[in-house]
Amino acid sequence: MNLAKLLTTLIVLLGMVACSTSPTGRPQLITKSDAELEAQAAATFNAYRSTLPLSTDRDKIDFVACVAQAIVTELNPPYSDIEWELAIFEDKQVNAFAMPGGKIGVYTGILEITENEHQLAAVIGHEIAHVTARHVNERASRGTLTSIGIEALAVIMGGGYTGGAYTASQVLSAGAALGMELPMGRGQESEADVVGLEYMAKAGFDPRAAVDLWQNMSQAGGKKPPEHLSTHPASETRIENLISQWQKTLPIYNEALADGKNPQCKKTW
Ligand SMILES: [Zn+2]
Numbered sequence: 001m002n003l004a005k006l007l008t009t010l011i012v013l014l015g016m017v018a019c020s021t022s023p024t025g026r027p028q029l030i031t032k033s034d035a036e037l038e039a040q041a042a043a044t045f046n047a048y049r050s051t052l053p054l055s056t057d058r059d060k061i062d063f064v065a066c067v068a069q070a071i072v073t074e075l076n077p078p079y080s081d082i083e084w085e086l087a088i089f090e091d092k093q094v095n096a097f098a099m100p101g102g103k104i105g106v107y108t109g110i111l112e113i114t115e116n117e118h119q120l121a122a123v124i125g126h127e128i129a130h131v132t133a134r135h136v137n138e139r140a141s142r143g144t145l146t147s148i149g150i151e152a153l154a155v156i157m158g159g160g161y162t163g164g165a166y167t168a169s170q171v172l173s174a175g176a177a178l179g180m181e182l183p184m185g186r187g188q189e190s191e192a193d194v195v196g197l198e199y200m201a202k203a204g205f206d207p208r209a210a211v212d213l214w215q216n217m218s219q220a221g222g223k224k225p226p227e228h229l230s231t232h233p234a235s236e237t238r239i240e241n242l243i244s245q246w247q248k249t250l251p252i253y254n255e256a257l258a259d260g261k262n263p264q265c266k267k268t269w
Helices: 003-017 032-053 060-074 115-132 136-143 148-157 170-175 188-201 211-219 226-229 236-244 248-257
Strands: 085-089 096-099 104-107
Touching: 003 236, 032 060, 032 085, 032 096, 032 104, 032 136, 060 085, 060 115, 104 115, 115 136, 115 148, 115 188, 115 211, 136 188, 188 236, 188 248, 211 236, 226 236, 236 248
Parallel strands: 085 104
Antiparallel strands: 096 104
């Protein structure tokens, strides 16, 4: 092969694997099919819903739905065009997640930590940012998903499984395969923070509340950090990073307020 041909081949190859950039402009290695991950996420989300108890508390459901709706309305295509699904699980875990394809899960445990709609918006904005920044695909492309999770996912996807219900551990392992329960990389975490702040601000939630949220999480943790905290460490660096974004996100928030975006999602209990 002559040099010109080799170079052309290399450029084509590089174009194939490195053509993606994240919402903050970070180059991303994306090699997996989004459609495939979305199908896996949909199956896992359904398994979660049929395995874990769903909340029947109207106040909590309305509160979470109000915040989630306000945020997804502000997303850009293709994420604004999908029908986001929301499940609120009756569970003491201080946790929340979002999956490829537009699935959001919130545990009632986190509603005891979030003092108001702004803090809940910080949680949901962060989780949605993991989806829009394609962090699961990035992890799958790097081969950093756990093999146990992938096995469980295969079971849930119907790989020889014939029973009517999944065990909780199968469901949770499948969730881990989709990157929901395991820590994302530090770069992905801070990216989700930055992008999440922008989403919440655009929707009319105060981005400064994210600092209160992570501080509350830290305190609630005590000796044994809650699940969400252990996967989302609230370090001093994280707080500093959040504060450093105010200069950019406070004007977005003020503009949203001026546009009349003032979601009245109230914690009524
Ligand atoms: Zn995260």
